[in-house]
Amino acid sequence: MRKIKILTGLCLLIGLTACAPGSEIQWGEPQGIVHKQPKVKxxxxxxxxxxxxxxxxxxxxxxxxxxxxxxxxxxxxxxxxxxxxxxxxxxxxxxxxxxxxxxxxxxxxxxxxxxxxxxxxxxxxxxxxxxxxxxxxxxxxxxxxxxxxxxxxxxxxxxxxxxxxxxxxxxxxxxxxxxxxxxxxxxxxxxxxxxxxxxxxxxxxxxxxxxxxxxxxxxxxxxWMDEFDPANTVDEEFTLSDGTTQKTPMMKREGPYSYKEGKSWQAVRIPYGDGRMHMLVILPKESSSMDELQQQLWKDTSAWKGDFSHETIQLGLPKFxxxxxxxxxxxxxxxxxxxxxxxxxxxxxxxxxxxxxxxxxxxxxxxxxxxxxxxxxxxxxxxxxxxSGAAQPTEPIAMNINRPFFFAIEDRDTGAWLFMGSVLKP
Structure with missing residues (x-):
């Protein structure tokens, strides 16, 4: 398998929020994509x-x-x-x-x-x-x-x-x-x-x-650098941490992505714009769990800082x-x-x-x-x-993100994680 190595920088986190009681993921068209914004220098x-x-x-x-x-x-x-x-x-x-x-x-x-x-x-x-x-x-x-x-x-x-x-x-x-x-x-x-x-x-x-x-x-x-075709979005079962499932709109696309996997996880970088920023998604394998992944993340993130290779990925990403x-x-x-x-x-x-x-x-x-x-x-x-007081085509690797996962929106030059978190219950 031919691989193109991509060096990534150190990671930085931008801003924090945690799920409050009653907060939930909502499905539907994004309200912000259509907003007019000042021209970026x-x-x-x-x-x-x-x-x-x-x-x-x-x-x-x-x-x-x-x-x-x-x-x-x-x-x-x-x-x-x-x-x-x-x-x-x-x-x-x-x-x-x-x-x-x-x-x-x-x-x-x-x-x-x-x-x-x-x-x-x-x-x-x-x-x-x-x-x-x-x-x-x-x-x-x-x-x-x-x-x-x-x-x-x-x-x-x-x-x-x-x-x-x-x-x-x-x-x-x-x-x-x-x-x-x-x-x-x-x-x-x-x-x-x-x-x-x-x-x-x-x-x-x-x-x-x-x-x-x-x-x-x-x-x-x-x-996205390469948008998902809405025609390919289908409702699929998303498996929750307790083993139950719920229907979730799953966006589908096959193409070249920066990819890496370990014994207990898969990771993919989905690029935005010109490729400098991307969403990093880390998915525990079915033999592992979100709890095990988080323990590893809290202990040492070096596994996701190094080289990623370019692979053809058959990607499924929840819309949320x-x-x-x-x-x-x-x-x-x-x-x-x-x-x-x-x-x-x-x-x-x-x-x-x-x-x-x-x-x-x-x-x-x-x-x-x-x-x-x-x-x-x-x-x-x-x-x-x-x-007061792009690599040579290979057999696609399946990565269907249909269970709890971790994600980060990352700046490639600095490694800055602009947003990050775990999605346990869409």
């Missing part, structure tokens, strides 16, 4: 090469690791362990980076340790995030928009140096608002709706309160849409981010002026992932609430 090959040389691979690895540890922490919660758990670590990391820039002392030390930034200067962290965003947002034949904002009450004085940093390094919009008033809630929800092209129309159903809200938004719209909301403080604290949530121990002295006492009260996260014959549309919002 394309970096030239030379420009991309120059930016790539500035990317800190250690930060990329750190974000991947943080995302998987958070995925595990959420999976260990009995309330969420039996459902879908789809996360977007980049969004959470960026929102927490806005908060991290306001910390000092033990609070900063804990957050840097949990986020994998231990030993790095704030300047290096901010520069690394800035360079990564520049690379992700430009090119690839997909739309990827990232936005940040800081909302704070009019009667709270925030340090000018902090506000200047988040403007310069994260292009954050800074707005004053009465966070106890419904007008502020409406304004924040409108910002969320605008930045996600309507995929996530709101983040709050009541005024957020507190003294500040730090928000990250990410919107992804990528058409997931919308989920999750509160993250418990999971983040279980990873060791304790002081930031403790009103007595939190040190946000780099953010608060005039001796004010700040701490993190809430971390709210929403995601939407919509997969269809045309491609994938996905969006994520993370709000941190601050309180």
């Amino acid at each position: 394309e970096l030239s090959a030379q420009e991309r090469k120059e930016v790539l040389t500035k990317i800190d691979t250690g930060m990329v690895e750190a974000q991947n690791d943080f995302g998987l540890r958070l995925h595990q922490a959420l999976s260990n919660n009995p309330e969420y362990s039996n459902g879908n758990l789809i996360i977007s670590p980049y969004s959470i990391t960026q929102a927490l980076a806005l908060a991290y820039n306001g910390t000092a002392g033990g609070t900063a030390a804990e957050m840097s340790d949990v986020l994998g930034w231990k030993g790095m200067s704030v300047a290096d962290i901010n520069d690394g995030n800035r360079q990564l965003r520049s690379l992700l947002e430009n090119g690839g034949g997909v739309v990827l928009n990232v936005a940040n904002s800081v909302w704070h009450t009019e009667d709270i004085e925030m340090k000018k140096s902090y506000l200047q940093t988040v403007k310069d390094s994260y292009r954050a919009e800074v707005k004053e608002a009465d966070l106890l008033h419904v007008d502020a809630m409406d304004a924040i929800n409108q910002w969320v709706n605008d930045k996600t092209s309507g995929m996530i129309p709101s983040i709050y159903d009541k005024p957020p309160g507190g003294v500040a809200v730090l928000i990250n938004a990410i919107y992804f719209n990528g058409g 849409k997931v919308e989920q909301t999750f509160e993250l403080p418990d999971a983040l604290q279980s990873l060791g981010m304790m002081k930031a949530f403790n009103r007595n121990e939190a040190d946000f002295s780099a953010m608060a002026a005039g001796g004010e006492k700040f701490w993190i009260d809430k971390v709210k996260h929403k995601t939407v992932v919509d997969v269809s014959e045309k491609g994938t549309v996905a969006a994520a919002i993370t709000a941190v609430g601050i309180e």
